Amino acid sequence: MTAAALRILSPGLSTTVQDLGRHGFQRLGVAVGGALDPISLRAANILVGNPIDAGALEALYVGPSFVIEADDARLSFVGAEAEIEILADADAQSGETISSMRSVRVRRGQVVRVGSLKNGAILYIAVEGGFAIDPTLGSVSTDSRGKMGGWQGRVLAPGDVLPLRAGAAADRDEYRLEGLALAPLHQIRAICGPQSDYFSQTEIERFFAGKYTVSAGSNRMGMRLEGSPIRHSRGFNIVSDAIATGSVQVPGSGQPIVLLADHQTTGGYPKIATVISADLPAVGRLPIGSKLSFAAVTLEEAAAARRKFAADLENIRDKMVPISPAKALVAARLLECNLISGVYDAAA
Amino acid sequence: MLEYRVLPAGDTALVVEFGDRIDRELNAAVLALARGLDAARIPGIVETVPTFRSLMVHYEPLVLSASALIARIDAQMRTLTASASMGHTWHLPVCYDQSLAIDLDEVARRTSLSPQQIVERHSAPIYHVYMLGFLPGQAYMGEVAAELSLDRLETPRTRIPAGSLAIAAAMSCVFPLETPCGWHVIGRCPVPLWDHGRATALLAPGDKVRFVPVSVAEYERLATGVLQGALRLEPVTEIVGAAA
Numbered sequence: 057m058t059a060a061a062l063r064i065l066s067p068g069l070s071t072t073v074q075d076l077g078r079h080g081f082q083r084l085g086v087a088v089g090g091a092l093d094p095i096s097l098r099a100a101n102i103l104v105g106n107p108i109d110a111g112a113l114e115a116l117y118v119g120p121s122f123v124i125e126a127d128d129a130r131l132s133f134v135g136a137e138a139e140i141e142i143l144a145d146a147d148a149q150s151g152e153t154i155s156s157m158r159s160v161r162v163r164r165g166q167v168v169r170v171g172s173l174k175n176g177a178i179l180y181i182a183v184e185g186g187f188a189i190d191p192t193l194g195s196v197s198t199d200s201r202g203k204m205g206g207w208q209g210r211v212l213a214p215g216d217v218l219p220l221r222a223g224a225a226a227d228r229d230e231y232r233l234e235g236l237a238l239a240p241l242h243q244i245r246a247i248c249g250p251q252s253d254y255f256s257q258t259e260i261e262r263f264f265a266g267k268y269t270v271s272a273g274s275n276r277m278g279m280r281l282e283g284s285p286i287r288h289s290r291g292f293n294i295v296s297d298a299i300a301t302g303s304v305q306v307p308g309s310g311q312p313i314v315l316l317a318d319h320q321t322t323g324g325y326p327k328i329a330t331v332i333s334a335d336l337p338a339v340g341r342l343p344i345g346s347k348l349s350f351a352a353v354t355l356e357e358a359a360a361a362r363r364k365f366a367a368d369l370e371n372i373r374d375k376m377v378p379i380s381p382a383k384a385l386v387a388a389r390l391l392e393c394n395l396i397s398g399v400y401d402a403a404a
Numbered sequence: 405m406l407e408y409r410v411l412p413a414g415d416t417a418l419v420v421e422f423g424d425r426i427d428r429e430l431n432a433a434v435l436a437l438a439r440g441l442d443a444a445r446i447p448g449i450v451e452t453v454p455t456f457r458s459l460m461v462h463y464e465p466l467v468l469s470a471s472a473l474i475a476r477i478d479a480q481m482r483t484l485t486a487s488a489s490m491g492h493t494w495h496l497p498v499c500y501d502q503s504l505a506i507d508l509d510e511v512a513r514r515t516s517l518s519p520q521q522i523v524e525r526h527s528a529p530i531y532h533v534y535m536l537g538f539l540p541g542q543a544y545m546g547e548v549a550a551e552l553s554l555d556r557l558e559t560p561r562t563r564i565p566a567g568s569l570a571i572a573a574a575m576s577c578v579f580p581l582e583t584p585c586g587w588h589v590i591g592r593c594p595v596p597l598w599d600h601g602r603a604t605a606l607l608a609p610g611d612k613v614r615f616v617p618v619s620v621a622e623y624e625r626l627a628t629g630v631l632q633g634a635l636r637l638e639p640v641t642e643i644v645g646a647a648a
């Protein structure tokens with residue numbers, strides 16, 4: 057009997073293990089990393105009953121295919137729309153197709169094949185119990201530049217065997233998420249600075265009035281934008297300083313780059329503005345080709361947005377709806393009998 | 405009191421900036437403020453990141469507002485003593501042989517110095533570790549002699565080997581991991597600056613470093629020792645400031 061695992065047949069375009077990041081070591085040059093869209097990661101973990109900060113697979117644009125090597129396993133898929141096929145085995149031509157935003161129980165030998173993502177760049181695939189990967193500096197996030205964390209410090213490759221903590225799925229219902237807002241956001245809120253004094257007032261106004269397109273050079277380190285170039289008033293080199301996730305740096309070309317989870321800890325280009333923390337997950341899930349613009353907000357407005365964001369995270373659990381038709385019918389009858397809904401929730 | 409200004413970097417980080425140049429006194433102030441804030445264990449401060457001339461403070465605004473944090477920083481600054489660095493001194497072995505120094509000839513051409521003169525000038529100073537950044541454990545060390553000061557390559561290399569010692573402008577770095585790089589590689593250090601197993605950095609901001617030239621044979625011996633786990637570099641015992 058071998059240990060429970062997922063065996064990767066095809067990794068998709070770029071799939072990594074990510075959690076909520078490696079915090080507290082930037083002074084050593086260690087990137088924070090972690091999920092580009094932490095809302096979807098949390099929701100994926102909640103659907104399979106994991107701690108919200110457990111590591112899951114983060115797939116970009118094209119999802120992976122893998123075989124279940126466990127008695128059975130419960131998976132969840134949260135993020136972009138995707139066609140997810142569950143096949144009897146690796147030779148099967150077709151199987152059952154499900155959509156994302158739900159959990160599903162799969163059996164030994166079955167193959168899960170995730171296709172191209174739609175209306176978003178990212179899909180998280182969580183496994184009940186999580187992956188049996190030892191954390192590095194408190195996190196299982198993959199740091200490809202630092203070659204640490206995740207699965208051997210790199211993106212997944214065909215033939216990788218990712219060990220699972222649970223050898224079988226718990227006996228319970230499947231759930232889907234209803235009303236979790238993951239729609240692409242096209243106006244991104246940002247605070248001026250830290251190096252807005254490297255730009256004239258006219259250029260700062262041009263930045264906030266500008267329409268940008270997410271370009272193909274984007275990756276987990278940074279989202280490269282194309283639009284009307286921003287001119288520097290005092291050159292484009294600064295003495296390297298620390299970088300906050302979401303800072304918008306303007307290199308010599310004048311085309312801004314929004315620095316994302318895997319950004320290096322320090323850099324030498326001026327940062328005209330910084331995306332507020334509440335909008336970072338929505339930025340993370342924007343696919344190449346998306347249009348966006350920036351809106352200037354104050355620190356007070358950003359703090360209010362973060363409070364709302366924290367409350368929204370707490371409410372993800374309330375958006376879970378059971379899938380099983382039989383159980384749903386029972387729930388409806390319980391309600392007809394004027395039983396409080398809490399009875400059903402408690403049983404779930 | 406030192407001049408400084410506080411700049412927002414979004415809603416969960418701010419920058420305390422002491423100037424806009426690379427300067428040991430400014431760097432000492434950055435490191436002193438980092439020590440002060442870390443020692444004060446202020447609830448809501450998530451982490452501090454010292455760099456050449458500024459300190460980034462990451463915070464949780466729902467615990468500590470930006471204005472409350474700035475008040476704590478102002479209080480620290482009133483009593484800040486940016487004393488001489490408290491760091492260790494290290495002697496780092498480096499092999500400057502052409503076989504491990506892909507850019508040595510080009511640096512010689514551009515500086516009109518012989519490879520031997522480059523080695524002498526590069527290994528003469530006691531370097532100051534200003535900050536770690538870019539890669540885990542990567543220390544920015546200055547200052548490189550003015551004669552060796554060169555702009556970065558126009559086209560960065562797609563990869564240089566782990567341990568590469570490279571220079572650009574006034575800075576020297578040993579790149580702890582294989583990486584793309586636009587600096588001039590003039591040697592290689594067999595001692596890992598980042599310990600993958602223990603996830604620790606050898607050098608810290610404020611440390612002092614002297615590069616000790618070694619032969620290819622000595623490099624190989626040390627590199628083998630590292631691989632076998634038999635070699636672990638300890639800081640030299642000289643007191644910073646008293647170092648020759």
